[in-house]
Amino acid sequence: MIEVERLTKRYGPTRAVTDVSFRVEKGEVLGFLGPNGAGKTTTMRVITGYIPPTEGTVRVAGFDVVDQPLEVKRRIGYLPETPPLYPDMVVSEYLAFVGRIKGVPRADLKNRINEVSEKCAIADVREKQTGHLSKGYRQRVGLAQAMIHNPEVLVLDEPTAGLDPKQIIETRELIKGLAGQHTVVLSTHILPEVSKTCERVVVISGGKVVAVGKPDELTRRLQGFETVLLMAEGPSGEIKERLERVGGVSLVEQHETSDGRATFEIHAAKEQDVRAELARAVVESQWKLLELRSSGMSLEDIFLKLTTEDLTEQKSEDTSQKSENGSSQT
Amino acid sequence: MRNIMAIAGKELRAYFHSPIAYLVLAIYSILCGFFFYSITATFVIESFRLQMGGGGMPPINLNEMIIRQLFQGILTVIMALGLLPVITMRLYAEEKRTGTMELLLTSPLTDLQIIIGKLLGAMGLYMVIVLLTFLDIGLLFLYGNPEPKPLIANAIGYILFGGALLSLGMWLSSFTKNQIIAFVVAFAFFLLLYVLDWVSSFSSTAVGKVVSYLALPTHFENFTKGVIDSSDLIYFLSVIVIGMFLTARSVEAMKGRP
Ligand SMILES: Nc1ncnc2c1ncn2[C@@H]1O[C@H](COP(=O)(O)OP(=O)(O)OP(=O)(O)O)[C@@H](O)[C@H]1O
Ligand SMILES: [Mg+2]
Numbered sequence: 001m002i003e004v005e006r007l008t009k010r011y012g013p014t015r016a017v018t019d020v021s022f023r024v025e026k027g028e029v030l031g032f033l034g035p036n037g038a039g040k041t042t043t044m045r046v047i048t049g050y051i052p053p054t055e056g057t058v059r060v061a062g063f064d065v066v067d068q069p070l071e072v073k074r075r076i077g078y079l080p081e082t083p084p085l086y087p088d089m090v091v092s093e094y095l096a097f098v099g100r101i102k103g104v105p106r107a108d109l110k111n112r113i114n115e116v117s118e119k120c121a122i123a124d125v126r127e128k129q130t131g132h133l134s135k136g137y138r139q140r141v142g143l144a145q146a147m148i149h150n151p152e153v154l155v156l157d158e159p160t161a162g163l164d165p166k167q168i169i170e171t172r173e174l175i176k177g178l179a180g181q182h183t184v185v186l187s188t189h190i191l192p193e194v195s196k197t198c199e200r201v202v203v204i205s206g207g208k209v210v211a212v213g214k215p216d217e218l219t220r221r222l223q224g225f226e227t228v229l230l231m232a233e234g235p236s237g238e239i240k241e242r243l244e245r246v247g248g249v250s251l252v253e254q255h256e257t258s259d260g261r262a263t264f265e266i267h268a269a270k271e272q273d274v275r276a277e278l279a280r281a282v283v284e285s286q287w288k289l290l291e292l293r294s295s296g297m298s299l300e301d302i303f304l305k306l307t308t309e310d311l312t313e314q315k316s317e318d319t320s321q322k323s324e325n326g327s328s329q330t
Numbered sequence: 331m332r333n334i335m336a337i338a339g340k341e342l343r344a345y346f347h348s349p350i351a352y353l354v355l356a357i358y359s360i361l362c363g364f365f366f367y368s369i370t371a372t373f374v375i376e377s378f379r380l381q382m383g384g385g386g387m388p389p390i391n392l393n394e395m396i397i398r399q400l401f402q403g404i405l406t407v408i409m410a411l412g413l414l415p416v417i418t419m420r421l422y423a424e425e426k427r428t429g430t431m432e433l434l435l436t437s438p439l440t441d442l443q444i445i446i447g448k449l450l451g452a453m454g455l456y457m458v459i460v461l462l463t464f465l466d467i468g469l470l471f472l473y474g475n476p477e478p479k480p481l482i483a484n485a486i487g488y489i490l491f492g493g494a495l496l497s498l499g500m501w502l503s504s505f506t507k508n509q510i511i512a513f514v515v516a517f518a519f520f521l522l523l524y525v526l527d528w529v530s531s532f533s534s535t536a537v538g539k540v541v542s543y544l545a546l547p548t549h550f551e552n553f554t555k556g557v558i559d560s561s562d563l564i565y566f567l568s569v570i571v572i573g574m575f576l577t578a579r580s581v582e583a584m585k586g587r588p
Contacts, residue, residue: 048436051585073438084433086340088347100336101437145433 001026001153001183002047007056009042016042018207019056021255029179031198031215032187039207040187041081044155047185048078060153074103077151079159083142087131091122091141094130095148102149116144119174121167135162143171154178156186160193172197211265213253228266228294230278234287236262242281248272261290333439334447341421341451350420351455354413359462361408366466407524409459414492415516417455418499419509421448422577427507431584441581445574449497456492460485480556487553490566491546495520497573504580520546 002024009017017039024030032040045051047058049069057064063071086094095113104112117123120140125133130141139162146154159175160168175197178184188194194201195215203211203218210227211218232239236254239262243252248268255263268274275292282289345351425431434444464485502519503512527545542548549562 045432050432050436070438070440073436076436078432078436080429080432080436082429084430085428086344086430087428088344097336097340098433098437101333101434101439103438 001028001061002185003057003059004043004047005057005059007043007046007058008054009039009046009051010054015207017046017204020204020207020209021056022202022209022212024183024185026183027180028200029175029184029186029198031194031201032185032204033189033191033194033201034187034204035189038189038204040189040204041157042207043204044078044157044185044187048076048155049073050078074149075152077102077146077149077154079142079146079154079156081157081161083138083145085130085133085138085141087129089130090127091130091133092117092126094141095144098145099148102151104149112148112150116147119147120144121170136164136167139163140167140171143174152183154182154184154186156184158188159186160188160190212255226268226294228268228275228278228292230264230266230282230289231261231291232264232282232287232289233261234282234285238285239282239287240264242285243278246274246277246281248274248277263291333443334450337434337439337444337447338450338454341448342454344420344424345417345451345455350416351458354416354455355458355462358409358413358459362463362466409492411517411520411524413459414456414495415499415513415520417452418496418503418516419512420503421452421500422504422581423506423509423512426504426584427509435581435585441578442574445500445577445581448500449493449570449574452496452500453493456496457489460488460492463488477556483553483556483558486558487550487562490563490570491550491553494546494566494569494573495523497570497577498523499573501573501576501580504577504584 004023005021007017007020008015020039020043022030032043034040042051046053046065047060049065049072052066057066059065060072061075063075065072086097089097092113095116096109099109099112117126120143122137122140122144125137125141130138133141139159143156143159146156156175160171163171172193175184175186179199186197198215201211201213201215201218202209230243240252240254243249243264243266249266250269251267253265253267255265266274266278275294279289279292422431425434464481467481498519499512499516502516503509505515506512523544523546525545527542527548543565549565552559552562
C-alpha cells in the first residue's frame, strides 16, 4: 500500500532522513518508532505529499506522491504533529469544512461527521470552538478530521500525545480496530505503545532505519547485540546462509533487494567484532562485497533513548503484561 | 469548483467571525461617510455661490465634483494603504501560524484552487465595502441626477483596483507567520505602487515612463473620469494574475521548508 524507496530529505545542509526504505502492506498497522529528531515527522510529511522528497520515491496505492499528488492525497487521512485546527471554528463546522475539501459528497457529510464524532468520542464538544478545547480533545478532533473521508490510508503523527491514560487506551483500541480495512502508519517514541498497537515496527534513528520487525522480536533481541550492515552482490539466499554460519552472529535479516544487491542486517554479540569474519566469508565465496559497516548505534542504545514508560500502565490492571514489559526493560 | 467555494466560504466566514470584518467596515463607513459629507457640503456651498454670482460659469456637475473627488482622492488611498492590507494580512500568515497549511496542502486540492478560493474570500469582504460606498453615492440620486454610466465605470475600476491589491497582498502574506509583518510589508508595497507615478513629474525618459506606467493611480484615473480603457483593464487583470502566480511560487517554496 505504501512503498518508501531510498528516501532522503534534506533541509538545506541538514539531512533529516537518509536513504530510508520500507513498505506497508494493505490493512497493516505499522509503527514508526524513534527518539526525538529521528525523522519520523519528516518521513510522514513526505508520504502525505506535504513536502517533496529530496531523493528517492514514495508511492501510495501505486501512485507516486510527486507525480500524482491528488490521487495520493485523496487516499490519505493525516493527523499532523499539531492538530491543524482553525481556532475560531466550532468542531462540527470544522469537520464539515475538512470533509468538503477532502471530497466527501454533500449528501454523506452529515453521516460522516456523526460517525467520526462517535468513534473519536467528541460528540459532547461538537458545538465548542476548537480553540477552546483541551489538548486531549484537540488531538481527538485531529483524529476525527483524518478519518472524515474514510481514507484507505491513515498517517498518524504521535496520535496519543497529550491524551490521558484512559483516552490513550481508547485511542489504541480505535487504531487496532482500523486494521484490516485501513492501512495505518503511526509514529511514536513510546516503546510499549508499538507493542500494543502495531503488527510491525520500523525503528528509525538519526534519519536512518536501524531495525524492522515484529514488536516482540525487536524487544527480545534488544540486549547485548551490535548491528552490522552489509551490502553484497550475489545470490541473496546463499549469502544469507553463509553469513549465518559466521561465528558470533546471532541473527541475519535481509532487507530490500534491488538489481542483484542485497542488504543484510546482522546482529552479533557485542564483545566480538565480526566484521573481518563477515568480509572474509563474502569474498571467499566470490561474491562482491559492496559495503560493510557497523550501524554505529546498537539497538540497545536507541531503545535507551526511547520512552519506555507507558502512562497507561500505572492504571492498567493487567499485571502479567506489566511484568513482561518490566523484564524487557531491565 | 466545489473546492474553490469551500476555501472561499471558509475565508469569508473567518472575516465575519473575527473583529476584522467589522473593524474594516466600521472604519471605512465612518471615513467614507465623512468625506462624502464634506465633499457634498463643499459642493452645495459652491453651487450656491455660483447661483448668487450668477456669472457665465458653466454649470458644475455632480459627477465631476463629488464622485470623482471621492474616488480619486483620499478614499482610495485609505483603502489601499490602511484597509486592504488588513484584509490580506491573515490569508496565508494565519494558516502558517496555526499549522493549518499542513491540512490544506495534504488535502486533494491544487495550489491554484486554494489561491483562487482565498482571493475570492477576500474579494467577498471587499465587495461589501464597494457596496457600502455605492450606497452612499446612491443618496445623490435622491437629490440630484448624476449620470449612471460614469458611476458604473467607477464601480468596475474600484473592484479591479481592489482585486489587484488583494492579490498582491495575498502574495506578501505568504512569506511570514506574523500577520503584523504581513500588514506592514503590504502597506509599504502598496504605498510604493501609489507614489510611482511621481516619477513622471521629474523624469520623462523611457524608464520614467515605464515606472509611471506601473503606478496604480495612472490606471485608476480613467475609471474615475467614467472612461473604461482596455489598457487599464489589462493592467489590473495582469496584476491580479501576477499576484496569484507569485503566491503559487511562494507556496511551492514553502513546501521545501515548512
Ligand atoms: N523545517 C525544518 N528545517 C530544518 N530542519 C528541520 C526541519 N524540520 C525538521 N528538521 C530537522 O530534521 C530532523 C528530523 O526531524 P523530525 O521532525 O522529522 O523528527 P521526529 O522524529 O518527528 O522527532 P520528534 O519525536 O521530536 O517529533 C531534526 O534534526 C530536525 O531538526
Ligand atoms: Mg515528530
